[in-house]
Amino acid sequence: MIDFDEGPDSSSSKYKKHVDENYKELKTLLSSKTLIEKKIALWSLKKRGKRQRIGDRQAAGLLSDFSQIANFTDIIVDISSLPRGVYFSLVGKFLSFIDRYAEDNAPNFFITVSENAEIDIRIKEKGIDEDIGYLYGFGGGMELASDREEPVVWCPILGEDKLEHLEKAHVQIRPHEICPVLPFPSKDPRRSDQLIQTYYQLLFERLNIEPQNLMYVPERNPFEAYIRLTKAICNYHNSLEILGGCKAVISTFSSKLLSIGTLLCAYDLLGKVGVGVLNVDSQGYEIDDYEEMKKLMERSELFVIWLTGEPYTEN
Known part of the structure; x- marks a missing residue:
């Protein structure tokens, strides 16, 4: 234990x-x-x-x-x-x-x-870490690159009440492309719609994300999430191969089931495509x-x- x-x-x-x-x-x-x-x-x-x-x-x-x-x-x-x-x-x-x-x-x-x-x-998170970083064993080379030459693709898996987490992660990563990941299908059929409504201003007005960049993964199937994330990251890497490929960052602000899909994706691409897992944690819960x-x-x-x-x- x-x-x-x-x-x-x-x-x-x-x-x-x-x-x-x-x-x-x-x-x-x-x-x-x-x-x-x-x-x-x-x-x-x-x-x-x-x-x-x-x-x-x-x-x-x-x-x-x-x-x-x-x-x-x-x-x-x-x-x-x-x-x-x-x-x-x-x-x-x-x-x-x-x-x-x-x-x-x-x-x-x-x-x-x-x-x-x-x-x-x-369960409400109280206070966000000042010093955020990549999880041990899942840096993907991102923590070593101060002046990155490769384009960076960021895949944040969206969940409720994570606006401040998303903003802080974006400042840290400085991505060239953002592909928000929404849980759908989900137990609540309207959950992904509600998340888009919650983060609409951040995603589409401030970060200028194209609607076609939205990704959907089943809320209760970590293996399908792993497959879709892996395929998307590999497609980006192959498309940008003439520029030396790309780096990818995944941040999971959703359920533990989807976090497992994230873990499997980052682990499977270890040594193939640089994939870092940026964790924005809290200082406690209420x-x-x-x-x-x-x-x-x-x-x-x-x-x-x-x-x-x-x-x-x-x-």
């Missing part, structure tokens, strides 16, 4: 009693098993009291040697309560170890996530009504994504 510390100033600390309730229930369910806890810090202090986010690097460091997983036939990572930076780097490290050391006899590697858009909307949110949990759906291994066996 990963125990991540957001720091004493995090607005999430007010929900500690609810965390303790869940922890107690988990230990009850695992009463006959050994629960190993690994602690990581999401922040470290820099000079002059400034903070630097280190959770992604510490998460990747939890898996330091392939021998830690060599004897397992099945590995399951539940990302339901993990910050994006933590599970991106952790899952990326698992995939790289499996591809490098167990390609011929890969374990079954699963990602599980409890998905509920209604709950996501009720919940509108915790009791109401608990009632909504009954509507949550569990998704299991099978990434490596042998899905079918012969009798």
Whole structure:
């Protein structure tokens, strides 16, 4: 179990009693098993009291040697309560170890996530990181390029209440082309229309995005999202090959399911096309009504994504 510390100033600390309730229930369910806890810090202090986010690097460091997983036939990572930076780097490290050391006899590697858009909307992010950057292991060479020569294509996956995140990411990336990604089809058929309405001024009046640049990916199918993102980025790279190709940046401001599609795209294109994952994180979270949110949990759906291994066996 990963125990991540957001720091004493995090607005999430007010929900500690609810965390303790869940922890107690988990230990009850695992009463006959050994629960190993690994602690990581999401922040470290820099000079002059400034903070630097280190959770992604510490998460990747939890898996330091392939021998830690060599004897397992099945590995399951539940990302339901993990910050994006933590599970991106952790899952990326698992995939790289499996591809490098167990390609011929890969374990079954699963990602599980409890998905509920209604709950996501009720969790409000408080304060945006001042120092944003590319996730550890998913820099795509972008973090090293100060004066980039290649054109940069940015694919932000849109979600609710992310206007400030989008603006901050745009300033950081300075893209030449923007392809906003909308969740459609989705459980709420009007969700993509509402997102366009919310961000209309930013996308079409300030950033001058062409309507044909809009992309649509199924809200509940990370593999289809992975395929469409990969195809779009490769098409851009091939079209601009005469100029030396292009760099691509993906930012995910939507659900964890679509984030998995983003992760797979960035990982698959590693070493082929420079793809960076720029994460704009928050300094804490607040919940509108915790009791109401608990009632909504009954509507949550569990998704299991099978990434490596042998899905079918012969009798």
